[in-house]
Amino acid sequence: MSIKVLVVDDSALIREVLTRMLSRDGDIEVVGTATDPIDAREKIKVLNPDVVTLDIEMPNMNGLQFLEKLMRLRPTPVVMVSTLTTKGASETLLALELGAVDFVAKPSAEFAGGIEVFGAGLRDKIRAAARSDVRGRAAGRAEPAKVPIKTAAAPEGSLIAIGASTGGVEAIRAVLSQLPADCPPVVIAQHMPAGFTARFAARLDELCALKVVEAEDRLPLLPGHAYVARGDYHLRVERTSGQLKARLTQDELESGHRPSVDVLFGSVARTVGPMAVGAILTGMGRDGARGLKQMRDAGAFTVGQSQASALVYGMPRVAFEEGAVVEQAPVEAIAGRLVTALMRLRSAA
Structure with missing residues (x-):
């Protein structure tokens, strides 16, 4: 059974690159692409993907807002496709807190190891996401916060x-x-x-x-x-x-x-x-x-x-x-x- 992926990104170039990279080994199938969260919402209902790749910066609705809604209403494994900037790093970490499984940094001209290394890493993360227990984690999120331990009383040198x-x-x-x-x-x-x-x-x-x-x-x-x-x-x-x-x-x-x-x-x-x-x-x-x-x-x-x-x-x-x-x-x-x-x-x- 191949892993069904929906690619969500407002850049036609990134959608094409991700689709090409994901389809390389034959065990991952890009069942659709979406240009923004509104488009993505409809396609998730119709296509029922195993994993969604999601850009943060998009028109009509920010990727983080969409992610928060998705995790609440229909928990689905999501891999963020993130820009390598300070703002991008902060938003990516917020996405992981909201329930995204993982992230990849968008490939750039000076990407270390080139596009092939990026593609191999992306495919591995999609496979991990497909096996992840996102629904179980979403159900467990309502647990009350645990009280921090008061003292470690640990010996020196530990x-x-x-x-x-x-x-x-x-x-x-x-x-x-x-x-x-x-x-x-x-x-x-x-x-x-x-x-x-x-x-x-x-x-x-x-x-x-x-x-x-x-x-x-x-x-x-x-x-x-x-x-x-x-x-x-x-x-x-x-x-x-x-x-x-x-x-x-x-x-x-x-x-x-x-x-x-x-x-x-x-x-x-x-x-x-x-x-x-x-x-x-x-x-x-x-x-x-x-x-x-x-x-x-x-x-x-x-x-x-x-x-x-x-x-x-x-x-x-x-x-x-x-x-x-x-x-x-x-x-x-x-x-x-x-x-x-x-x-x-x-x-x-």
């Missing part, structure tokens, strides 16, 4: 590591917003292109008790702070002069990604060992399973997001199957599991 991909923007927010201001340093690898991670960190900073920043090379990792891997850079943790620091590099892609969750988790296993706790959240593929297994083998407590609460149960599933996960938990319980493990560390210290 660390929290989190990895995610598709659906991770919301999952990371759910975990971080419950962590207390006195928790140990948090390092985060979320699959996201360059140009979006600074805005993602700033958005998390607005919503959390922690100070959240985009990681910088050789930055000391401080308690009460969270560090988001910069798009197109690997983030590692190293110890120099007794202090934990961030290291950023642009060496080869790992597990198909940069930043790679495997790279981050592997460095945490080597540098922090049993003083670390780790969580692998929603995402497609297997990035993070190997690194999380290294963390567990080094004595760290590890948790995986449960299938029922994961938008895409790919990365957590592989990690669980490979014995990398001590336990699985719904996303709203993960912060509590991490803090409990840290407190056990303290009592054992």
Whole structure:
């Protein structure tokens, strides 16, 4: 069964490029295109697509307004097609908060790796979106907000590591917003292109008790702070002069990604060992399973997001199957599991 896609964009050129790119492998069929949300609304009713690609800037109705209505009235997997600007990054993150599964940056003349790389990435995101549990997530959105944990009471030298991909923007927010201001340093690898991670960190900073920043090379990792891997850079943790620091590099892609969750988790296993706790959240593929297994083998407590609460149960599933996960938990319980493990560390210290 091919994946049926509706392409929504006011640019005829972008509609043509997306249609051509999506049709390349034969498992995705563009069943229609729409020039604006009004047009899209009618075509969604008639064509019943599995996935919709949606531009943000459109005539007649902004893409975000349309997305909000769509998620309320007819939850459908949506992949945003976004411009690589500061405004575009902010609106894209808002789209993910409203329920979009993922996004791609519009290809530009200087697009790294060219149009073929863009097309392959787009097709992968459409496949992940088609398998995502958007309806389940929409139904669960009415849950009351969980009360943040008051204190982490973690021993010095401890660390929290989190990895995610598709659906991770919301999952990371759910975990971080419950962590207390006195928790140990948090390092985060979320699959996201360059140009979006600074805005993602700033958005998390607005919503959390922690100070959240985009990681910088050789930055000391401080308690009460969270560090988001910069798009197109690997983030590692190293110890120099007794202090934990961030290291950023642009060496080869790992597990198909940069930043790679495997790279981050592997460095945490080597540098922090049993003083670390780790969580692998929603995402497609297997990035993070190997690194999380290294963390567990080094004595760290590890948790995986449960299938029922994961938008895409790919990365957590592989990690669980490979014995990398001590336990699985719904996303709203993960912060509590991490803090409990840290407190056990303290009592054992």
